[in-house]
Amino acid sequence: MMKGFKWGKRISLWLLMLLLLTGAMETASASVAVMASNQAGGVEVALQTQQAGKTRVVGSAATPKSSVKITPRPTVKPAPKPTAKPAARPRATVKPTPVRTKAPTPTPKPTPPPADAPDAKFIALTFDDGPNEEFTAQLLDVLEGYEVPATFFVLGCQVEGNEALLLRMVEQGHQIGNHTLKHKQLSKLSKADIRRQIAGAADLIEAACGQRPQCVRPPYGDFDKKVKAVAQEEGDALILWSIDPEDWRTRDTPLITQHVLDNAQPGGIILMHDIYPHAPEAAEQIILGLWQRGYTFVTVQDLLGNVQAGKAYGRASKAAQR
Numbered sequence: 001m002m003k004g005f006k007w008g009k010r011i012s013l014w015l016l017m018l019l020l021l022t023g024a025m026e027t028a029s030a031s032v033a034v035m036a037s038n039q040a041g042g043v044e045v046a047l048q049t050q051q052a053g054k055t056r057v058v059g060s061a062a063t064p065k066s067s068v069k070i071t072p073r074p075t076v077k078p079a080p081k082p083t084a085k086p087a088a089r090p091r092a093t094v095k096p097t098p099v100r101t102k103a104p105t106p107t108p109k110p111t112p113p114p115a116d117a118p119d120a121k122f123i124a125l126t127f128d129d130g131p132n133e134e135f136t137a138q139l140l141d142v143l144e145g146y147e148v149p150a151t152f153f154v155l156g157c158q159v160e161g162n163e164a165l166l167l168r169m170v171e172q173g174h175q176i177g178n179h180t181l182k183h184k185q186l187s188k189l190s191k192a193d194i195r196r197q198i199a200g201a202a203d204l205i206e207a208a209c210g211q212r213p214q215c216v217r218p219p220y221g222d223f224d225k226k227v228k229a230v231a232q233e234e235g236d237a238l239i240l241w242s243i244d245p246e247d248w249r250t251r252d253t254p255l256i257t258q259h260v261l262d263n264a265q266p267g268g269i270i271l272m273h274d275i276y277p278h279a280p281e282a283a284e285q286i287i288l289g290l291w292q293r294g295y296t297f298v299t300v301q302d303l304l305g306n307v308q309a310g311k312a313y314g315r316a317s318k319a320a321q322r
């Protein structure tokens with residue numbers, strides 16, 4: 001470094017001489033040679049002339065940078081800037097899982113045959129004499145699990161206390177029919193009493209669930225001209241049945257199921273009762289068996305379409321019915 005500085009000083013002196021000479025030739029005014037260290041550590045010489053109070057640089061020279069070794073300044077590490085806290089990342093929105101309120105459907109769930117197939121076979125499940133607080137509720141669970149519609153012929157005297165079951169029937173898409181007020185043999189009654197039996201039950205059902213039945217199933221399948229006349233005046237069709245497993249006589253579920261499967265035919269109406277403990281299981285076996293045979297379950301109304309008031313559909317079995 002010392003050697004470099006000496007050389008730089010010597011070169012600067014030569015340059016100064018040259019500048020003084022140039023400056024003297026150019027102007028007669030006072031000239032001042034200014035020597036200063038340049039940034040690179042070399043020597044810089046400038047000749048300034050004073051003319052009318054103004055300083056003018058007339059020439060300058062500097063030792064070459066390369067001749068001076070530069071000691072690098074210790075670099076001051078900048079204090080780290082306080083890092084701003086990163087903005088909180090938006091939380092991934094978690095889709096809430098709906099609380100399951102319904103009873104799980106049976107797994108694996110069998111598939112019903114397509115209802116819109118050209119060779120679709122329709123059949124109707126019907127249940128009489130309820131609602132029953134316990135067994136109708138269980139039956140509705142089964143029907144809901146398989147999404148099967150049915151038709152309930154309700155007794156007027158069973159409505160009180162079971163209004164929630166009637167509402168559930170409506171909600172699940174079942175049809176509610178009229179099975180009279182007190183399950184009397186209608187042909188033995190006067191016209192006035194027949195009307196009381198039919199209209200009285202219809203009033204109670206309508207009050208409970210908001211739907212007035214438009215069809216009557218006469219108890220025991222018993223009817224005559226008087227009954228037909230009253231039904232016509234009340235705007236009700238008479239609905240009987242075509243398949244009767246006599247589920248009131250036996251509690252043997254496989255026997256009931258087999259009877260229905262053996263006697264099923266398209267357009268059939270199956271008679272059952274939702275007041276027995278075996279009704280829910282029998283209904284489940286019948287649903288599975290008839291699905292295997294290609295049947296689609298519908299309500300009586302959907303099975304028969306537009307029915308005529310006062311007209312009887314289906315037939316009564318020979319045996320006396322409950």
Ligand code: NI
Pocket residue numbers: 128129179183219220321322
């Ligand atoms: Ni009955």
